[in-house]
Amino acid sequence: MSEETTTIEQQTEEQKPKVWKPRILGILCNWCSYAGADLAGSSRLQYPPNVRIIRVPCSGRVNPQYIFKAFQRGFEGVLVLGCHPGDCHYAKGNYYARRRLMLLKKFLPSLGIEPERFHFEWVSASEGIIFAEVIAKMTKKLEDLGPFSGVSVVQGVTQINTDAEDEHR
Amino acid sequence: MDIQEIRNKAKRLLESGEVKVVVGYERGSTESKSTPAFIESPDDVDRLIWDATCVNNLAAYAIQEAKNGGVAIIARDCDARSIVMLVQEHQLDKDAVRVIEVPDETQWADDPALPESLEERRAFWAKEFEKCTRCYACRQACPGCFCNTCFIDRIVPRWAAKRAGASDAWMFHVTRAMHQAGRCGDCRECSRVCPVGIPVHLLAREIETFVGELFDYKAGMDMDADPVLGTFTPEDPDPNEHGG
Ligand code: SF4
Ligand code: SF4
Ligand code: SF4
Ligand code: FES
Numbered sequence: 001m002s003e004e005t006t007t008i009e010q011q012t013e014e015q016k017p018k019v020w021k022p023r024i025l026g027i028l029c030n031w032c033s034y035a036g037a038d039l040a041g042s043s044r045l046q047y048p049p050n051v052r053i054i055r056v057p058c059s060g061r062v063n064p065q066y067i068f069k070a071f072q073r074g075f076e077g078v079l080v081l082g083c084h085p086g087d088c089h090y091a092k093g094n095y096y097a098r099r100r101l102m103l104l105k106k107f108l109p110s111l112g113i114e115p116e117r118f119h120f121e122w123v124s125a126s127e128g129i130i131f132a133e134v135i136a137k138m139t140k141k142l143e144d145l146g147p148f149s150g151v152s153v154v155q156g157v158t159q160i161n162t163d164a165e166d167e168h169r
Numbered sequence: 170m171d172i173q174e175i176r177n178k179a180k181r182l183l184e185s186g187e188v189k190v191v192v193g194y195e196r197g198s199t200e201s202k203s204t205p206a207f208i209e210s211p212d213d214v215d216r217l218i219w220d221a222t223c224v225n226n227l228a229a230y231a232i233q234e235a236k237n238g239g240v241a242i243i244a245r246d247c248d249a250r251s252i253v254m255l256v257q258e259h260q261l262d263k264d265a266v267r268v269i270e271v272p273d274e275t276q277w278a279d280d281p282a283l284p285e286s287l288e289e290r291r292a293f294w295a296k297e298f299e300k301c302t303r304c305y306a307c308r309q310a311c312p313g314c315f316c317n318t319c320f321i322d323r324i325v326p327r328w329a330a331k332r333a334g335a336s337d338a339w340m341f342h343v344t345r346a347m348h349q350a351g352r353c354g355d356c357r358e359c360s361r362v363c364p365v366g367i368p369v370h371l372l373a374r375e376i377e378t379f380v381g382e383l384f385d386y387k388a389g390m391d392m393d394a395d396p397v398l399g400t401f402t403p404e405d406p407d408p409n410e411h412g413g
Binding site for chain 2: 065068072085095096099100101102103104107113114119150
């Protein structure tokens with residue numbers, strides 16, 4: 001995870017995109033949605049290039065901490081995709097994930113975070129089109145919400161951590 | 170409840186050898202304070218008191234005391250739920266613990282209400298967490314925080330910097346609240362022990378509300394029930410039915 005975020009920090013610094021695009025962290029199951037994303041790529045389907053993808057062996061591997069960490073680091077949105085219920089390669093991983101992630105989604109407003117900033121869904125390996133649609137829809141929603149000012153806005157001062165800061169403490 | 174009744178129960182449990190220690194309350198350094206008491210002899214049960222000064226959730230001592238033989242714990246309803254939870258989480262052998270139930274006479278402080286708008290809520294927590302000294306008293310006092318190594322103390326991966334500051338404290342507290350899913354009996358010990366008055370229990374309470382709404386589950390009610398996030402049903406609420 002740390003490598004991913006560093007890359008993005010650097011990229012935003014270096015490339016200075018002219019049009020603001022929400023940054024999305026996508027955590028994708030290797031067996032289904034990651035393959036779906038691959039298919040979307042190889043079929044040259046158009047989807048907004050503002051997603052950074054982390055591949056996990058199963059949606060059951062997704063610790064809610066990953067999602068909190070992404071918001072703490074200032075991602076505008078987090079996406080988790082897994083195999084459809086019944087199709088998990090480890091049989092039950094996505095069922096456990098579903099409990100945790102449904103709870104997390106409900107909890108975000110208690111923290112003052114719009115629930116739309118977190119999306120999770122089932123996308124199979126053959127659903128490249130759906131993958132592209134999910135990204136496009138989420139990007140649109142996040143654009144409407146606007147930039148995320150971080151989890152620690154106190155009197156207008158935003159504090160977003162970088163990896164370097166974490167490691168030097 | 171008559172204090173004599175509590176003392177008698179404690180005495181019987183110690184005399185019969187059913188437990189090695191009774192954890193209750195005794196008078197603290199002043200009349201307005203109580204402090205946890207560890208009674209090991211039937212002759213000492215008269216030290217036990219029960220009044221409005223007795224506020225700590227003694228379930229936090231259950232794991233440690235159960236290791237030395239049976240333990241009996243004086244517990245209000247919320248504290249008893251912590252004990253049941255510890256059995257459910259396989260932290261405590263149910264034969265090694267007895268609960269001496271006492272009615273809840275605590276004068277609970279008023280809770281601050283979460284602001285209505287999301288923006289105000291984010292600012293509310295940022296302002297609270299800005300005060301956090303990262304002393305971890307909240308975690309240490311919470312019966313649901315029984316891990317040998319807490320995620321926040323790990324070096325690899327490092328989940329948040331160690332310094333005080335709203336952003337890193339946020340990471341600690343929201344994760345801790347999530348870890349309390351299905352574990353929190355709303356004893357409010359975490360907030361009571363906070364030296365700077367942060368109402369952290371509100372986070373765990375929000376989580377418990379949603380655990381109830383989503384999975385019809387209440388923490389620490391049934392020793393034989395699986396912990397709520399350690400199980401599932403195929404019919405659980407699904408993201409696609411809830412607008413994702
Ligand atoms: S915060 Fe989480 S990891 Fe840390 S002690 Fe509590 S339950 Fe364990
Ligand atoms: S109120 Fe606080 S201390 Fe008590 S169980 Fe819940 S989280 Fe733990
Ligand atoms: S007890 Fe209070 S100051 Fe200490 S870590 Fe918990 S919230 Fe922060
Ligand atoms: S293998 Fe894809 S969700 Fe479990």
